[in-house]
Amino acid sequence: MLNDSEFATLRNRFKRDAEFLMQTATNGDEDEKSQKEKDAKPLPRINRHSIFWIVASVGVTYYVDFFHNIIENEDIKSWWFNVGLALLGICLSLAMFCIVYLEWFKGIRHYDQEYPAIPPITTAAFIAASCSILYFLCSLNMALWPVWSFLTPLILFTQFMGVVMFISLLG
Structure with a gap:
């Protein structure tokens, strides 16, 4: 089993990785949303x-x-x-x-x-x-x-x- 210091190190590593993944995911989503908003056309009323x-x-x-x-x-x-x-x-x-x-x-x-x-x-x-x-x-x-x-x-x-x-x- 892990002792307390190894457990704390492992937890901090996962926390850093999660923050990094969240930052890249939100940046990518913002770029996609802004591109989608630029390309978005209003839907025609009659379809x-x-x-x-x-x-x-x-x-x-x-x-x-x-x-x-x-x-x-x-x-x-x-x-x-x-x-x-x-x-x-x-x-x-x-x-x-x-x-x-x-x-x-x-x-x-x-x-x-x-x-x-x-x-x-x-x-x-x-x-x-x-x-x-x-x-x-x-x-x-x-x-x-x-x-x-x-x-x-x-x-x-x-x-x-x-x-x-x-x-x-x-x-």
Whole structure:
């Protein structure tokens, strides 16, 4: 076994080596980050991924006759559907408030400087919306299962992604 002086020497050597490795790693990372920041271009708002989901959503809407089934089908469980619609309305109204009113009409790009209460409110709304979106999707799946059976989650997921990508194009 090592005695105390040999142990202290070994520990000091590892400490020096670790400091040296940390210095070289941080210097290399800073050079890479600064080069990446120089080369970075802003991502285009319209890209293939967004277009794919929007087109897929429109295609699914047309192919399964989505609106006709929602309005006219009597197999839909109305309580679950109404809960899902209410949660969707809350989420969309929060998004439209931030995108349309604050950004388009007011011209505010940095919400937190103009309205310091917005970050905590949007954080709370995002957490609530995350829970409500999960509940919304579950309730719509349960409401529409009698209509499309096992295809219901795929149809609703495609619709959801199309709406999300469309909203991302607005903001």
